[in-house]
């Protein structure tokens with residue numbers, strides 16, 4: 001595989017941009033080698049600057065459910081661009097995207113658009129704190145909610161309750177109210193409520209964990225969170241930035257039939273442009289300025305290009321048939337990878353919910369961060385490199401979700417399985 005141009009661009013980029021990338025996950029730190037520089041994307045494919053083509057399972061880390069450069073999305077962006085790129089005043093597009101989202105997620109009664117998932121979770125937590133007049137929040141070990149200070153917390157150990165900052169630059173004071181529980185472990189949540197009665201403003205959770213690799217909720221976990229938060233007067237926030245329009249047409253809240261108080265969105269709703277949103281119960285959302293006292297703002301929020309791309313993308317995934325087809329392709333991939341691994345005598349455990357999936361190099365079905373960690377990172381790294389050589393671009397870490405789009409058709413999946421057979425054999 002010739003990546004000469006990527007190599008020289010990476011050298012140049014490293015002089016100008018820390019680590020040569022604008023988001024750390026893009027560097028190939030966990031798998032070795034170096035990031036590829038991309039020239040263009042088309043449908044299910046990425047093309048690097050050296051002219052290599054890859055079947056893309058990263059899809060910009062989730063947003064591109066309609067594939068790269070879908071003609072309908074591109075047309076919507078072009079038409080919007082001709083009318084100006086930002087107004088700093090409301091436009092009808094915001095109403096249109098809001099209605100479209102609420103169509104998919106009827107539990108959302110009001111919504112506010114922001115520019116990223118990070119902003120969405122940060123704002124939703126501020127709102128939950130304003131609404132409950134409490135300070136503490138609960139998050140789960142292994143769940144990622146963007147890079148806001150208060151959320152950059154690592155549990156340290158299963159018994160640790162008070163968070164410690166995960167990054168230098170995060171003051172200990174900023175995370176003193178961030179409590180950490182174990183994913184899929186309701187007792188760890190109940191223990192925190194017992195320890196901090198009437199102090200917990202919000203529980204924020206990825207209803208299907210995606211940021212430690214895909215870890216589905218065990219039966220009863222989300223139901224339990226709903227019940228305990230309701231009883232304690234705590235706001236339940238489903239962070240559906242990744243799972244929204246990915247695990248099911250209506251997100252995890254539809255798939256598991258649970259109504260969170262607030263939902264955070266991003267990724268798919270921007271159709272590949274930068275967007276986030278938070279929404280939920282009218283009574284809570286009415287507290288957001290200028291309707292209420294909780295301040296939150298954004299110069300480019302509700303941006304007409306992003307709204308247009310989001311509207312076009314959601315239109316393309318409205319039809320139930322699209323979801324049946326993606327489910328069939330997901331199953332085809334599950335079966336193909338399983339058979340490839342079996343033939344090669346490689347132990348893998350696959351997890352998949354809708355269009356989100358992970359191949360764990362482990363015999364243990366992951367249920368939380370501790371079990372996820374059992375996966376063989378070194379083996380994954382080898383598999384990743386072999387897949388790349390065979391024209392398949394996976395997320396460069398064992399602990400990430402992979403995604404498909406509406407353009408990952410039967411032939412694309414078959415080609416992927418062929419590559420996996422070769423890659424598994426070489427392990």
Ligand SMILES: *Cc1c(COP(=O)(O)O)cnc(C)c1O
Nearest residue numbers: 116117118144145146239241242
């Ligand atoms: C990606 C992601 C975020 C952060 O979104 P950005 O747009 O990268 O800021 C937050 N929560 C979850 C669950 C995510 O997957």
